[in-house]
Amino acid sequence: MTQNRYSFNDPVIVLANGSFPSHLIAKKYLNKSGTIICTDGAADKLIGSGRNPDIIIGDFDSTSIKGKDRTGIWIETPDQNKTDLEKTFEWCIMNNIKKIVLLGSSGKREDHTIGNLFTLAKYHDEIKCEMITNYAKIICVSGENYIFADTNQTISIIATEPIDSITLDGLQYNMKNESLLPSAHAISNKAISDKFYLESTGKVLVFLNHIS
Amino acid sequence: MTQNRYSFNDPVIVLANGSFPSHLIAKKYLNKSGTIICTDGAADKLIGSGRNPDIIIGDFDSTSIKGKDRTGIWIETPDQNKTDLEKTFEWCIMNNIKKIVLLGSSGKREDHTIGNLFTLAKYHDEIKCEMITNYAKIICVSGENYIFADTNQTISIIATEPIDSITLDGLQYNMKNESLLPSAHAISNKAISDKFYLESTGKVLVFLNHIS
Numbered sequence: 001m002t003q004n005r006y007s008f009n010d011p012v013i014v015l016a017n018g019s020f021p022s023h024l025i026a027k028k029y030l031n032k033s034g035t036i037i038c039t040d041g042a043a044d045k046l047i048g049s050g051r052n053p054d055i056i057i058g059d060f061d062s063t064s065i066k067g068k069d070r071t072g073i074w075i076e077t078p079d080q081n082k083t084d085l086e087k088t089f090e091w092c093i094m095n096n097i098k099k100i101v102l103l104g105s106s107g108k109r110e111d112h113t114i115g116n117l118f119t120l121a122k123y124h125d126e127i128k129c130e131m132i133t134n135y136a137k138i139i140c141v142s143g144e145n146y147i148f149a150d151t152n153q154t155i156s157i158i159a160t161e162p163i164d165s166i167t168l169d170g171l172q173y174n175m176k177n178e179s180l181l182p183s184a185h186a187i188s189n190k191a192i193s194d195k196f197y198l199e200s201t202g203k204v205l206v207f208l209n210h211i212s
Numbered sequence: 213m214t215q216n217r218y219s220f221n222d223p224v225i226v227l228a229n230g231s232f233p234s235h236l237i238a239k240k241y242l243n244k245s246g247t248i249i250c251t252d253g254a255a256d257k258l259i260g261s262g263r264n265p266d267i268i269i270g271d272f273d274s275t276s277i278k279g280k281d282r283t284g285i286w287i288e289t290p291d292q293n294k295t296d297l298e299k300t301f302e303w304c305i306m307n308n309i310k311k312i313v314l315l316g317s318s319g320k321r322e323d324h325t326i327g328n329l330f331t332l333a334k335y336h337d338e339i340k341c342e343m344i345t346n347y348a349k350i351i352c353v354s355g356e357n358y359i360f361a362d363t364n365q366t367i368s369i370i371a372t373e374p375i376d377s378i379t380l381d382g383l384q385y386n387m388k389n390e391s392l393l394p395s396a397h398a399i400s401n402k403a404i405s406d407k408f409y410l411e412s413t414g415k416v417l418v419f420l421n422h423i424s
Contacts, residue, residue: 080385083396083399083400085396086396106322107319108347109348109419109421110318110325110329110345110347110348110419111348111368111370111399111400111421112399113325114326114370114396115368115370115395115399116396117322118370118394118396119396122395122396133322135320135321136321136322136323138322156327158323158326158327158330161374161393161394162373173292181373182330182373182394183327183334184295184297184298184327184328184330184331184334187295187324187327188295188323207321207322207323209323
């Protein structure tokens, strides 16, 4: 991959090849996009929805779009040691994109969904990413955070690595300097006001499930 | 929860409240069930499909079935510190069930899907579980294993904890005494014959994606 002098309109959407956005919240993000980057076969789905991708990244083993029908910038990344989403994150980082919204990243193969979530965590220090699915907004955090939520919103926390100490305050079930392993231990908690406090010594995924 | 003198016809199916089985392979498991245990709201879906649950386990906050319409054995487990699926696994272990097939455990909320996979790993030493989704058969293994697959089947390995040493042999991309973190690193490998070898010092999830 080489760096070019691209400029991007915000917000930058990365569309992956899972379930296409169908929830109102997910569709709203897609409709407000400034730039749409598709991973491989997601380009077909986007074009099928009547939009055109700006950039397509992958090894092009999942797209049925032939050369002459291609629109946007096609960037071939044949590295078999990385997933299309990892390559897309690295391309975004190399091109100085600081923040992305990730859509279409769940809802099909479970290994892909989980791989995508670990990818969010892997590049957390280099690029800010909000993953918006048909069920939730998912972010990766570490350190000290105040996170906005809706009262009664279902909140789950899943560690991506063994966590020495996590503190949660402002949820129905709080924690104080507890250890947390990757597990189902902190699933289906609830916000009791419009924000909560989370401090963690390591990376955790926060699932803010859509209210309806 | 108390232990009763139940006896169960094999195979024992646990049906969770995610996407109802729609893939041919998942439906086949449901159709061949000897006993069906539903977690909470999954009972509604099973009854909606024309079958009756044998046992229903949960805090009954997701079911719309009222007392007089209940069929099967309803076991109330109000513990807020555990998910319905964790409570179901513990009930099965307490009742000497050695092996279950888990259906309906993915495809809706991503936090539930991941929580269910960690639950598989958590109880791995106590109960054998095959999770069959609309995309894959997923098992948790550790130690030395020969795993049956189909030639060209897409296989992913995801660690549920930091693994000191994993060896894979008989796949398109093999590993020899490598370390593996929970990550997207070993996703979308491929079987090159009808079985492969996996040895791991810790618990890993193996995703055998359905061929079609």
